[in-house]
Amino acid sequence: MAQDLERDQWRLVDPTEFADVYVINSCTVTAEADRQTRQAVRRVLRQNPKAHVIxxxxxxxNQADACAEIPGVSLVLGNDHKFAVAKFVQNLKKSVQVPEAAIQIDRLTGLPPALLEGFESRSRAFVQVQQGCDQSCTFCVIHRARGPSWSFDEAHILRQVRNFVSGGFSEVVICGVDLGSYESPGFEDGSRLPLASLLKKIADIPGAFRIRLSSVDPVHLTDDLLAVLSDPERFCPYLHVSIQSGSTLILKRMKRRYDREFLIDRLESARQHINGLVLGADVMAGFPTESEQDFADTVDVIDRAQVIYPHVFSFSARPGTPAARIPRQVPKEERRRRAATLRTVGEANRRLALRRMIGSVxxxxxxxxxVPAKSNAYHGRLANYMPVRLMDPENASENxxxxxIQRVSEEVLVARVSPSE
Ligand code: SF4
Structure with missing residues (x-):
């Protein structure tokens, strides 16, 4: 979106500054995300009450009408149209309008966005390879907002990665809504090639860069994919797995594609394949009907798999979802308590894992x-996603x-330039 606007002669400013047009790219994964969008509209209008807000x-x-009712919003733009935002800005009138096409996402044609030229910093580039989702997990509204699953053209993806690598990016993150459902045309008989095959081709692109995956579903952690990811020269030893629950009964009620045994088996296999693997996970606390035992099963998986970066959601009943209609909802307070417990387990795992890094390179x-006046330190991440503060960066290249690693301070690894550099 930024690139489209800049090409159309708009100058980008920091979101906290005065602007003529503000574009708010909203999330709706929880009720809290919806609230944050409404709050963001109010915040930008305080900076410039005459601004156009998109x-x-x-x-x-998903909730075009609700968005259009937020005071001060000029335009509500669906996911189909957001990459052509400059065209809409040109025609903008200070009135609420909801373009018909903006809420007809099922008409997605599968056209990828234009090649991206870069991101704010030169460190990490994001390459989307897949959009949408064909699942209908009972708590989720995202598959409605993104439409059915489709994969970007393989040649386009490879061109995009090559561009980033020759532009100096040291890391590419391969993303998708249901990433593991990526497939590219394979053979004349119509069979398709899976994500693993795309990743092999990306890994073969010459240049010094590493590859990271965004979130993956356990069902897609096949041995074939894990074998590709086991190459330490190219792939980061980090996986963010969309676990959600460790209870078979709850996973069934969520309409996930796996059960507890399968989940544990895949996480164990991932650890066997990928040396030094660090695990992150999406996990939900307090799904309707979740009993103490179901919750204990989830805690057990997070603990046993040594998940160190759990991204914990308290269950949030989204309008129109089957889960919102289940009568036995877990009280909000209890959902919060369980979420806090999961975070604490992750924190304990993290502390141990960070300490084990001391002395490693x-x-x-x-x-x-x-800024030099402050501490002159560099901040970044290792391939396994652990955060690092580098204290004596003199002579180090900036990228x-x-x-x-020398020590741990407040969940950050403190390091010096390796003597072998
Ligand atoms: S797989 Fe993910 S995006 Fe698709 S319906 Fe389930 S939670 Fe939503």
Whole structure:
């Protein structure tokens, strides 16, 4: 969106500054996400009450009427149209309008967005390879906001990665809504090639860069995919797995594609394949009917799989979803308590894992440099996603540095430039 606007002569400013047009790319995964969008509209209008405010993204897509009713919103733009935002800005009138096409996402044609030229920093580039989702998990509204699953053209993806690598990016993150359902045309008989085959082709692109996957569903963690990911030269030893629950009964009620045994088996297999694997996970607390035992099963999986970055959601009843209609809802207070417990388990796992890193060496990709007056430190992440503060960066190139971990401070690894650099 930023690229489209810049090409159309708009100048981008920091969101906290005065602007003539604000584009808010909304999320609707929880009721809290919806609230944050409404709050963001109020905040930008305080900066410039005369600004045009465009709300796009998944909240706009799923609840266009609610978005249009937020005082001060000029335009509600569906996910189909957001990459052509400049065209809409040109025609903008200070009135509430909900373009008919903006809420007809099922007409997606499968056209990928234009090739991206870059991101704010040169460290990490995101490459979307898949859009939409054919599942209908009972708590989820995202598949409605993004439409059915479709995969981007393989040649387009490879061109995009090549562009980023030759542009100096040291890491590409491969993303999708239901990433593992990516498939590309394979053979003349119509059979398709899976994500693993695309990743092999990306890994073969010449250049010094590493590859990270965004969130994956356990059902897609096949041995074939894990074998590809086991190449430490190219792939980051980090996986973010969309676990949601560790209870077979709850997974069934969520309409997930796996049960507890399958989940544990896949996480164990991932650990066997990928040396030094670090795990993150999406996990939900307090799904309707979740008993103490069901919850204990989830805690057990997070603990046993040594998940160190759990991204915990308290269940949020989304309008129109089957889960919102289940009569036995877990009280809000209890959902919060369970979410806090899961975070605590993750924190304990994390503390241990961070401490084990002391004395090890790794490649740091720098994301941010402190202003010299403050501390002159570099900040970034290792391939396994652990955050690092590099204290003596003199002589280090700004993008990628070999580091040696010395200690842990407030969940951050403190490092120095590796003596072998
Ligand atoms: S897999 Fe389930 S949770 Fe994920 S986007 Fe699809 S429907 Fe939603």
């Amino acid at each position: 709300v796009t993204g998944c909240y706009a897509q 790794g490649q740091l990709i720098v994301e941010r440099v402190d 990628e540095v070999g580091v040696e």
